[in-house]
Amino acid sequence: MTDSWATSGADLHLELRGPGLRSGLMEALREAVRSGRLAPGTRLPSSRSLAADLGVARNTVADAYAELVAEGWLTARQGSGTRVARRTAPRPGPAAGPRAPAGRRPPVRRPPAHTLCPGTPDLGSFPRDAWLTASRRALTAAPHEALGYAGPHGRPELRAALADYLARARGVHAHPDRVVICAGFVHGLRLMARVLRDRRVREVAVESYGLDVHWDLLGGAGLRTPALPFDDHGTRTGDLDRQGALLITAAHQFPLGGALPPDRRAAAVDWARRTGGLVLEDDYDGEFRYDRRPVGALQGLDPERVVYLGTASKSLTPGLRLGWMVLPEDLVGEVLAAKGTSDWVTGTLDQLTLAEFLRSGAYDRHVRSMRLRYRRRRDQLVAALAERSSHIRVSGIAAGLHAVLELPPGTERTVVQAAAWQGLALHGLDRYRHPGVPPGRDALVVGYATPTDSAWPGALDALCRALP
Amino acid sequence: MTDSWATSGADLHLELRGPGLRSGLMEALREAVRSGRLAPGTRLPSSRSLAADLGVARNTVADAYAELVAEGWLTARQGSGTRVARRTAPRPGPAAGPRAPAGRRPPVRRPPAHTLCPGTPDLGSFPRDAWLTASRRALTAAPHEALGYAGPHGRPELRAALADYLARARGVHAHPDRVVICAGFVHGLRLMARVLRDRRVREVAVESYGLDVHWDLLGGAGLRTPALPFDDHGTRTGDLDRQGALLITAAHQFPLGGALPPDRRAAAVDWARRTGGLVLEDDYDGEFRYDRRPVGALQGLDPERVVYLGTASKSLTPGLRLGWMVLPEDLVGEVLAAKGTSDWVTGTLDQLTLAEFLRSGAYDRHVRSMRLRYRRRRDQLVAALAERSSHIRVSGIAAGLHAVLELPPGTERTVVQAAAWQGLALHGLDRYRHPGVPPGRDALVVGYATPTDSAWPGALDALCRALP
Numbered sequence: 001m002t003d004s005w006a007t008s009g010a011d012l013h014l015e016l017r018g019p020g021l022r023s024g025l026m027e028a029l030r031e032a033v034r035s036g037r038l039a040p041g042t043r044l045p046s047s048r049s050l051a052a053d054l055g056v057a058r059n060t061v062a063d064a065y066a067e068l069v070a071e072g073w074l075t076a077r078q079g080s081g082t083r084v085a086r087r088t089a090p091r092p093g094p095a096a097g098p099r100a101p102a103g104r105r106p107p108v109r110r111p112p113a114h115t116l117c118p119g120t121p122d123l124g125s126f127p128r129d130a131w132l133t134a135s136r137r138a139l140t141a142a143p144h145e146a147l148g149y150a151g152p153h154g155r156p157e158l159r160a161a162l163a164d165y166l167a168r169a170r171g172v173h174a175h176p177d178r179v180v181i182c183a184g185f186v187h188g189l190r191l192m193a194r195v196l197r198d199r200r201v202r203e204v205a206v207e208s209y210g211l212d213v214h215w216d217l218l219g220g221a222g223l224r225t226p227a228l229p230f231d232d233h234g235t236r237t238g239d240l241d242r243q244g245a246l247l248i249t250a251a252h253q254f255p256l257g258g259a260l261p262p263d264r265r266a267a268a269v270d271w272a273r274r275t276g277g278l279v280l281e282d283d284y285d286g287e288f289r290y291d292r293r294p295v296g297a298l299q300g301l302d303p304e305r306v307v308y309l310g311t312a313s314k315s316l317t318p319g320l321r322l323g324w325m326v327l328p329e330d331l332v333g334e335v336l337a338a339k340g341t342s343d344w345v346t347g348t349l350d351q352l353t354l355a356e357f358l359r360s361g362a363y364d365r366h367v368r369s370m371r372l373r374y375r376r377r378r379d380q381l382v383a384a385l386a387e388r389s390s391h392i393r394v395s396g397i398a399a400g401l402h403a404v405l406e407l408p409p410g411t412e413r414t415v416v417q418a419a420a421w422q423g424l425a426l427h428g429l430d431r432y433r434h435p436g437v438p439p440g441r442d443a444l445v446v447g448y449a450t451p452t453d454s455a456w457p458g459a460l461d462a463l464c465r466a467l468p
Numbered sequence: 469m470t471d472s473w474a475t476s477g478a479d480l481h482l483e484l485r486g487p488g489l490r491s492g493l494m495e496a497l498r499e500a501v502r503s504g505r506l507a508p509g510t511r512l513p514s515s516r517s518l519a520a521d522l523g524v525a526r527n528t529v530a531d532a533y534a535e536l537v538a539e540g541w542l543t544a545r546q547g548s549g550t551r552v553a554r555r556t557a558p559r560p561g562p563a564a565g566p567r568a569p570a571g572r573r574p575p576v577r578r579p580p581a582h583t584l585c586p587g588t589p590d591l592g593s594f595p596r597d598a599w600l601t602a603s604r605r606a607l608t609a610a611p612h613e614a615l616g617y618a619g620p621h622g623r624p625e626l627r628a629a630l631a632d633y634l635a636r637a638r639g640v641h642a643h644p645d646r647v648v649i650c651a652g653f654v655h656g657l658r659l660m661a662r663v664l665r666d667r668r669v670r671e672v673a674v675e676s677y678g679l680d681v682h683w684d685l686l687g688g689a690g691l692r693t694p695a696l697p698f699d700d701h702g703t704r705t706g707d708l709d710r711q712g713a714l715l716i717t718a719a720h721q722f723p724l725g726g727a728l729p730p731d732r733r734a735a736a737v738d739w740a741r742r743t744g745g746l747v748l749e750d751d752y753d754g755e756f757r758y759d760r761r762p763v764g765a766l767q768g769l770d771p772e773r774v775v776y777l778g779t780a781s782k783s784l785t786p787g788l789r790l791g792w793m794v795l796p797e798d799l800v801g802e803v804l805a806a807k808g809t810s811d812w813v814t815g816t817l818d819q820l821t822l823a824e825f826l827r828s829g830a831y832d833r834h835v836r837s838m839r840l841r842y843r844r845r846r847d848q849l850v851a852a853l854a855e856r857s858s859h860i861r862v863s864g865i866a867a868g869l870h871a872v873l874e875l876p877p878g879t880e881r882t883v884v885q886a887a888a889w890q891g892l893a894l895h896g897l898d899r900y901r902h903p904g905v906p907p908g909r910d911a912l913v914v915g916y917a918t919p920t921d922s923a924w925p926g927a928l929d930a931l932c933r934a935l936p
Contacts, residue, residue: 024808340492
């Protein structure tokens with residue numbers, strides 16, 4: 001564990017990544033120790049095998065173990081694995097109220113002072129007033145029936161507003177009938193995993209670098225996730241073969257930061273047409289391009305072979321739990337059926353509010369304003385690096401909410417650790433590497449959008465101090 | 469199918485019951501026909517076997533089939549089962565935009581003019597202004613981090629407000645640490661099903677009458693759901709044996725409408741203590757009692773053996789997708805772990821708003837106002853029945869959002885059908901009967917809360933006209 005700070009409570013950044021999982025798992029383990037179900041000295045399963053059992057990322061389990069070792073619940077020793085600490089674990093009394101948190105947990109490490117972990121927008125810039133205005137307008141105008149349960153398809157007002165916005169802003173070939181509202185990208189991916197499995201798809205090709213929570217989710221649904229090779233131009237979509245689907249961040253590779261070149265976009269769509277495959281386009285931050293107009297979504301090339309997945313998590317806040325899918329016509333019924341049998345989860349009022357927010361132009365205004373703000377931060381980051389060091393450069397296009405800092409070979413772990421000691425939470429590139437891909441270059445994935453405006457200068461300073 | 473109207477688009481009333489499932493399934497079937505995957509003349513699986521395959525209620529499939537027969541997609545004939553209609557099904561063109569709905573679906577029957585199907589509060593009474601005020605206050609006061617993803621436990625503000633409210637209004641022994649926010653009752657039940665299965669529980673005892681969506685969900689998680697016998701005093705909890713858990717509507721049996729007598733409440737808790745079982749208390753409408761103060765929740769008797777499940781779906785609107793669980797201490801970790809690995813679904817802004825709504829007293833005021841309104845409707849229903857007919861009486865306690873009307877033997881199907889012809893959607897009692905329970909008395913389950921204030925008098929008139 002080089003990036004020890006990244007396991008602390010402030011590491012709440014990647015959408016649907018570790019924090020909920022990890023804290024749930026930690027609490028489950030604490031409780032098992034507390035209740036005596038896990039006796040002192042008991043050896044725990046390896047993080048790899050527990051992760052496989054639970055269907056979660058290995059890092060999530062490893063992080064939870066590490067944190068509980070830090071808290072004193074577990075011990076870890078080379079060669080003897082992770083065990084329950086040999087201390088008196090009081091058994092809970094009968095039917096008593098819960099003990100006060102202070103009495104029940106050993107002190108935990110302090111959260112870092114700064115974080116540049118990617119995955120979260122600047123929450124301090126959430127447009128509270130504009131959102132409330134939209135909320136009032138939407139709620140005042142809605143007919144009574146609109147206040148009830150929205151159904152698996154999602155509110156028609158929101159589907160119409162999204163179809164219009166996505167066509168205009170992202171070149172998506174959209175029709176409200178083909179838009180399905182979901183509770184964020186991962187929810188959409190989970191639905192697609194179920195549909196693909198039901199269609200007897202066995203493999204979803206993924207990129208060499210990405211989020212393990214996505215690979216784990218697909219794996220948990222019984223789908224293999226081989227990584228496509230990549231080179232300096234990006235993911236080699238020309239190497240696609242008999243996989244049934246491809247999951248790709250075409251507009252802005254996460255985390256590497258490149259844009260898929262036109263010929264590789266075409267190759268992906270050609271492959272899908274030729275083999276009957278499906279492309280799942282994760283357009284998580286497509287609106288944020290600083291050097292030119294955003295390139296349109298891949299979906300526009302062939303709306304019958306590309307599933308477009310978008311989210312409000314980067315443009316507004318992950319707290320909304322709102323995402324959307326634009327589906328090929330022949331998938332709508334299957335996705336609705338999968339959604340119907342699995343969940344009904346997105347609140348109606350937020351859906352109506354987002355529809356009004358889009359329709360009134362407030363969404364465009366907010367994206368424009370955030371684009372300026374993030375662009376400024378990215379420029380400041382590039383300038384600060386240029387000023388203090390000649391051997392660290394920013395790679396990838398000027399886009400999105402994160403940048404990749406290329407480090408001298410062999411220094412990634414040290415830099416992340418040095419940052420942690422300075423109270424700065426950072427992610428190295430290696431944590432995003434697909435297990436099937438050999439270790440590659442050393443780099444940092446810097447989420448410059450994550451801090452609030454007031455925290456940003458301090459975070460940038462801390463980053464510069466941590467760099468070699 | 470006696471209650472043919474109940475399958476129409478307006479039958480959107482029972483929380484998480486058929487509509488989403490059914491419409492998703494219908495769309496999937498339409499699409500399969502449209503695309504040619506289901507060729508004309510193909511015989512479909514029986515509703516029983518398809519329901520078993522999909523893990524849904526048989527009624528859901530039967531309703532979907534019936535509706536598609538009505539729409540002309542399928543045909544049904546005694547002895548030859550349900551088949552794809554022999555008509556030309558155009559195959560979709562390549563990469564075209566979706567065809568206009570008008571061109572793609574045969575005309576559907578008109579929705580009923582009135583509905584008294586149970587399960588939904590009066591959406592016309594949703595307190596829009598008070599909700600917006602709470603929303604503004606909550607959003608203005610929230611620190612930046614509160615706008616991010618709320619995590620599987622739920623926002624601490626809401627957990628604290630609920631712990632306070634539930635202790636005060638429902639006698640729940642609650643502590644914020646033990647409250648877990650979920651996206652409605654069914655979501656909580658799904659989490660509990662996973663936890664029970666992981667604890668090697670095999671059987672969850674259920675009541676003789678209830679919601680098949682709950683039984684199906686438990687069945688889908690690998691749990692058997694034997695029905696407990698009932699008599700004039702309610703569910704015979706004294707007959708509990710080696711089942712691992714009991715799902716019960718103690719305060720107001722759904723749909724029969726009785727309150728579980730004190731000795732049977734005690735028997736349920738004694739059983740749980742004796743055998744290590746768990747009681748899952750579905751307190752869906754516990755705040756609505758018209759003849760006395762609401763009886764406190766069963767959970768108060770033994771917070772370590774009873775899981776309390778509540779929801780905003782009846783008190784506010786199912787559109788919020790907000791529910792809550794109050795858990796025994798030793799379950800918190802397991803539920804959070806189950807939640808963490810399965811979903812992260814409840815929007816932060818609604819959670820913060822509901823917290824403020826509770827804290828400010830607006831929730832109490834709204835419940836008080838709805839209590840008066842629903843009580844008046846129930847009184848009007850009883851009076852209208854007394855006036856026009858001597859052989860139909862209302863059974864059950866004066867409580868909740870529905871009433872049971874006892875009908876002369878053998879008339880239930882006829883009455884539901886007569887109502888359908890008059891444009892009134894009604895549910896008979898039989899649709900809530902557990903498959904293991906022999907057919908019982910004839911009755912209607914009348915959701916007098918469902919119409920808006922302006923629609924209520926017309927619905928009541930239509931009901932009276934449909935009665936024998």
